[in-house]
Amino acid sequence: MIGSARGASELRxxxxxxxxxxxxxxxxxxxxxVYMAYEVVNVLxxxxxxxxxxxxGANDRVLFLVAGALLWGFLSMLFHEVAESVAWERxxxxxEYSFMAPQSRVKYMAGVCMWGICYGLxxxxxxxxxxxxxxxxxxxxxNLWAAxxxxxxxxxxxxxxxxxAAVLPLISPEKGSPATHIFQALVLLVSGVYxxxxxxxxxxxxxxxxxxxxxxxxxxxxxxxxGASVAALSPELVKLLVLGIVLVPLGYxxxxxxxxxxxxxxxxxxxx
Amino acid sequence: MAAAVECVGVSKAFREAPEEREPSAxxxxxxxxxxxxxxxxxxxxxEAVHDVSFDVGRGEIFGILGRNGxxxxxxxxxxxxxxxxxxxxxxxxxxxxVADQIKVRKMINRVSVEAAFFKRLSASENLEYAAGxxxxxxxxxxxxxRDILSRLDxxxxxxxxxxxxxxxxxxxxxAVARALLTSPMALLLDEPTTGLDPVSKREVQDFVLxxxxxxxxxxxxxxxxxQEAERLCDRIAVIDGGRFVALDTPHGLRARxxxxxxGEGAGEGLGVTGEELPSLEQVFFALTGTxxxxxxxxxxx
Ligand SMILES: Nc1ncnc2c1ncn2[C@@H]1O[C@H](COP(=O)(O)OP(=O)(O)OP(=O)(O)O)[C@@H](O)[C@H]1O
Ligand SMILES: [Mg+2]
Numbered sequence: 129m130i131g132s133a134r135g136a137s138e139l140r141x142x143x144x145x146x147x148x149x150x151x152x153x154x155x156x157x158x159x160x161x162v163y164m165a166y167e168v169v170n171v172l173x174x175x176x177x178x179x180x181x182x183x184x185g186a187n188d189r190v191l192f193l194v195a196g197a198l199l200w201g202f203l204s205m206l207f208h209e210v211a212e213s214v215a216w217e218r219x220x221x222x223x224e225y226s227f228m229a230p231q232s233r234v235k236y237m238a239g240v241c242m243w244g245i246c247y248g249l250x251x252x253x254x255x256x257x258x259x260x261x262x263x264x265x266x267x268x269x270x271n272l273w274a275a276x277x278x279x280x281x282x283x284x285x286x287x288x289x290x291x292x293a294a295v296l297p298l299i300s301p302e303k304g305s306p307a308t309h310i311f312q313a314l315v316l317l318v319s320g321v322y323x324x325x326x327x328x329x330x331x332x333x334x335x336x337x338x339x340x341x342x343x344x345x346x347x348x349x350x351x352x353x354x355g356a357s358v359a360a361l362s363p364e365l366v367k368l369l370v371l372g373i374v375l376v377p378l379g380y381x382x383x384x385x386x387x388x389x390x391x392x393x394x395x396x397x398x399x400x
Numbered sequence: 401m402a403a404a405v406e407c408v409g410v411s412k413a414f415r416e417a418p419e420e421r422e423p424s425a426x427x428x429x430x431x432x433x434x435x436x437x438x439x440x441x442x443x444x445x446x447e448a449v450h451d452v453s454f455d456v457g458r459g460e461i462f463g464i465l466g467r468n469g470x471x472x473x474x475x476x477x478x479x480x481x482x483x484x485x486x487x488x489x490x491x492x493x494x495x496x497x498v499a500d501q502i503k504v505r506k507m508i509n510r511v512s513v514e515a516a517f518f519k520r521l522s523a524s525e526n527l528e529y530a531a532g533x534x535x536x537x538x539x540x541x542x543x544x545x546r547d548i549l550s551r552l553d554x555x556x557x558x559x560x561x562x563x564x565x566x567x568x569x570x571x572x573x574x575a576v577a578r579a580l581l582t583s584p585m586a587l588l589l590d591e592p593t594t595g596l597d598p599v600s601k602r603e604v605q606d607f608v609l610x611x612x613x614x615x616x617x618x619x620x621x622x623x624x625x626x627q628e629a630e631r632l633c634d635r636i637a638v639i640d641g642g643r644f645v646a647l648d649t650p651h652g653l654r655a656r657x658x659x660x661x662x663g664e665g666a667g668e669g670l671g672v673t674g675e676e677l678p679s680l681e682q683v684f685f686a687l688t689g690t691x692x693x694x695x696x697x698x699x700x701x
């Protein structure tokens with residue numbers, strides 16, 4: 129009882145961020161619908177590419193493409209929510225108030241990440257529901273559990289990348305956000321979201337090996353298309369976890385260094 | 401007893417991009433040099449705060465007056481742990497703003513001239529977010545916020561409309577509530593009443609006095625309103641070009657104006673006769689080297 133009360137209070141300052149974002153989503157309900165609709169249409173268009181052509185193997189092609197689109201949707205949403213959290217507070221001007229609170233930065237970032245995961249999951253699930261209605265995909269023989277484990281294992285790595293990217297708007301108010309978008313686009317290019325990475329030119333191959341999304345997509349597809357078990361996927365899952373374990377502390381360290389730099393040089397905010 | 405806020409030899413400089421470079425300078429360097437050495441503008445150093453030392457006693461209201469760009473907000477940010485000093489030390493109730501950052505943050509809060517909020521959210525949502533970050537119990541925080549806002553004459557029905565629909569003055573009141581919600585021991589007010597109508601201004605001023613009286617809160621206040629400074633502050637520092645040029649009680653500053661005028665040979669030069677003291681504004685002009693300084697000097701001849 130006391131333990132759980134303390135747990136709640138430990139989480140309270142992180143949950144403040146989740147609640148705030150939830151309120152913002154509620155206020156901007158119309159826009160959320162627009163994003164949702166766009167996303168569904170996007171996944172559908174990509175799915176229809178799989179339907180066209182030889183009817184034989186169409187199911188697998190659609191599944192391959194749709195899995196890519198949905199996973200990428202989730203990962204990029206997570207990355208975006210984490211990376212843009214600071215840019216957003218800068219834009220609203222609240223950053224000085226949020227950063228002046230007696231809350232460790234770990235808790236602030238934990239709140240941002242919790243939100244990113246929940247928000248990304250809900251939206252991806254809704255999208256998945258819409259897509260299953262549109263395509264009569266057979267998930268027979270797919271291992272959904274293994275696919276979910278893959279998603280969880282890759283969240284860490286994406287949070288790590290998001291944390292490192294979140295520093296960009298802090299040290300460069302103008303160029304920060306565009307830089308995170310360019311980074312995101314590069315990950316999309318090399319990770320084999322809509323094609324197998326083997327089609328990439330040789331010079332891009334090493335980059336694809338560096339991207340956690342490459343392993344997420346490979347493992348999730350093996351689970352969905354071939355019904356691979358968690359055990360069978362373990363080499364990919366271990367790689368994802370190792371990337372996560374390296375990237376989260378690294379991303380956080382980069383972010384803290386950036387914050388200290390901003391406080392030394394007056395980049396946090398200047399007017400007033 | 402240790403001071404509430406203690407600044408010793410605090411300096412802070414910024415590097416600023418200079419004004420637009422004249423194109424002729426580029427032409428002289430030639431097109432090739434642009435390739436070799438891409439145009440990195442030489443940054444100029446701005447000494448925003450220079451070697452400032454002062455103590456603020458517990459429960460004191462300490463005013464900082466100065467012209468635009470004189471370094472007031474920078475000084476407030478240094479105390480607020482939002483900027484790290486280049487040199488010197490700042491302690492808040494004995495805790496160093498750099499070494500004991502989180503401890504200092506627990507004891508302070510700040511109101512800045514621009515009310516920074518999530519504009520799409522309502523006052524109560526914004527306050528709830530702030531309370532959450534400070535780990536306050538939600539129900540208590542809500543009651544407290546309502547209390548403070550009604551004390552400031554903030555209409556209760558506006559609690560749930562989004563901040564972007566509130567007037568500037570109302571937003572500023574929400575900002576005051578946000579700062580006081582956390583019961584800070586030291587309150588940093590950076591032009592809290594700029595843009596408020598005379599009545600609202602009064603309300604905020606009265607509230608500051610009341611908070612000090614009831615909670616022994618230490619207040620550091622910057623303002624451009626001389627009357628406000630005189631009404632609220634126990635002591636006032638005048639800052640000019642990042643340096644403190646005077647530090648005294650409001651009365652002391654005005655009396656010093658007389659002394660200064662007298663020192664230069666003619667009390668009448670101040671435009672005051674006999675026992676009458678110059679106004680704080682006159683002293684401000686004199687100390688910040690604006691037109692009245694010449695007028696002072698003319699008076700001295
Ligand atoms: N973050 C920053 N980066 C670069 N220069 C800055 C920064 N903050 C302040 N300055 C510069 O430092 C000087 C002091 O600015 P500051 O904001 O402290 O003045 P102020 O006294 O608060 O002025 P005002 O009355 O207009 O609010 C100015 O020259 C300003 O341009
Ligand atoms: Mg200022």
